[in-house]
Amino acid sequence: MIGSLDQLIHEAANDAIADGTEKITKAHLDAVILDVAAQTQFTPPRQRRRSEAR
Numbered sequence: 001m002i003g004s005l006d007q008l009i010h011e012a013a014n015d016a017i018a019d020g021t022e023k024i025t026k027a028h029l030d031a032v033i034l035d036v037a038a039q040t041q042f043t044p045p046r047q048r049r050r051s052e053a054r
Contacts, residue, residue, distance in 0.1 A: 004038035 012028040034042075 001037050001041055004035050004041075007035060008032050008038070 008029065009024070011032045012024045015028045015031060016022055016024050
């Protein structure tokens with residue numbers, strides 16, 4: 001899904017330029033609407049049990 005990653009970075013970079021920060025932040029990345037390929041490949045991280053966190 002390199003095309004999806006390329007699109008994500010491209011759109012986030014354009015937003016960073018447009019708002020004057022000129023650096024990509026998590027907020028810029030979160031604001032991008034992902035394409036179908038990226039959404040279908042995403043697997044949310046599973047919750048860790050307390051016993052695993054120690």
